[in-house]
Amino acid sequence: MSNNKLSLAVVILTYNEEKHIARAIQSVQSFASQIFVIDSGSKDKTVEIAQENGAEVIQHPFINYAKQLQWALDNAPITAQWVMRLDADEIIEADLAQEIHQTLPVLPFDTVGVCLKLKRIFMDKWIRHGGLYPLTLLRIWRYGQGRIEDRWMDEHIILSAGNTITLNGSFADHNLNDLTFFTDKHNKYATREAIDVLNQKYHLFPREKEVVDTRSTSTQAAIKRKVKEKIYNRMPFALSTFLYFLWRYIFRLGFLDGLPGLVYHFLQGYWYRFLVGAKIMELEKAINGMTDKQQILEEISRLTGHKLTDK
Template sequence: MADVSVIILTHNEEKHIARCLQSLHPFTDKIFIVDSFSTDRTVEIARSLGAVVTQNPWVNYATQFNYGITNNPFQTTWLMRMDSDEYVLPELAAEINQRLPDLPADVSGIYVKRRVLFFGHWIRHGAYYPIWLLRLWRRDQGICEETWMDEHIKLSQGKTIQFQNDLVDHNLNNLTWWTQKHNNYAIREVIDLLNINYNFDETQRVEPKLFGSQEQRTRYFKIQYASLPLFTRPFLYFFYRYFIRLGFLDGQKGLMWHFLQGLWYRFLVDAKLFEVYFHAGREKQAIIHYFRTHYGKDLSPGN
């Protein structure tokens, strides 16, 4: 067993949680779940498989995950971040067991590759594989970036390395659930795009850098994307993914994925951003007031 504990956030994940936890058991039995008051069998299943479960009201992903870091009952050298609809491949589990104990002290973070499955199909093209994510880090040397969307683990020191094997993102819910989820994501994405110009919460984020780490490049490209005209950028992004980055090679299931995630969702974000400007204008305090009164989200510093 590796000296690592895994933190997972859950809400009504009974379809996924057993698969996720069983994939972790080859390298750790130290699993801490922060549940936001599930109404299905998530907590029951997780506890039956040995996880320690606590419950905490949901604010946003970063706040909930940092709660998990602070309240993690396991004093392990390493922490790992997992989503409940993900699972670790046996090859990655073996690599964690073999390599983690012998890493030098100046290594503080480890990147792993995520592969996305959609209707059981591995999305290999459209710049969607490999996606390198910082998922393991030394305790007390990393926190979750305080953003409303695309949160990353931010290290306070040390260098990073890459492991060679994958974890898998395979959500088993239907398309109605998926579109509803992305409709909710769109509001968070709007806030994150507005934060680029307004910095509502006045927090430090991952430094944008074209030739930096995966999350630094992601932040860099998001800033460039935010500077493009509304309703033009979703089509440019889809064209880039589907044609330039060969997303069409993913076949019929890939067409659905790249269209829904790369065009429909991005267009919905722009439409919601247009709605904010239409009703609130572009003054910072007016936008904060709009989100507080219409969405119940307080964007002020410290919230």
């Protein structure tokens, strides 16, 4: 691989990511000309480690992932032609790094987005069944051509125009924390997703227009969202969660991922989805009888701890 850097800026959001941040930065150092770490007040050594590894660290208060990333795109001193979104616990693998380095400089001007294939590593095992691999996600785009959806969960990059391609190499989601961290994180995710589902149902605040094409992340991810919102979310959650786990673990061969796979598919594919449904039920009970949107938002804000209003 050439030692020349690409005109590409990597943006990484962090909060207490000292276990992961050096690994993430080092996985893109061979090709990225700029690396920005947008930190939201880490209390560990995240900032120090990021700076030691050559990243520019910018502090900004965190509301949710979408608002934080969009703030970074609007305010970080990005001078590169391309931008990459990377989570702190993700790694660009060597084959993908080489492919990015070789492909980006020769792309035609009307190609504005690049989708990458995500692999999940859980308990040090690649979870490759259950319909989880490959999941293609739009993670690289021409600067100024993409924005992040303003959602509380499952936010995608939307491109203003142009075509996308998908590279063959993979990047890995490999979090090194324990199951307590995993379940706590997914408990918080469940609250955020419940907010999005209630917004979809009651139109509480502005929401992105649905787009299912190659300009809304990947076609695969966009279609999966459409199925979830148009079919899955309209079923009783006790039934939908069971059917989803059955589909994923049995019919999509999740059982082939062994014991770590059973833990992952059960927790992420059943427990988490059941928890989302239960939280929606709890919140709907709390706002039952309310008709004023402002009052509903204030009550959901009070119950979830997320500020959904300006008051």
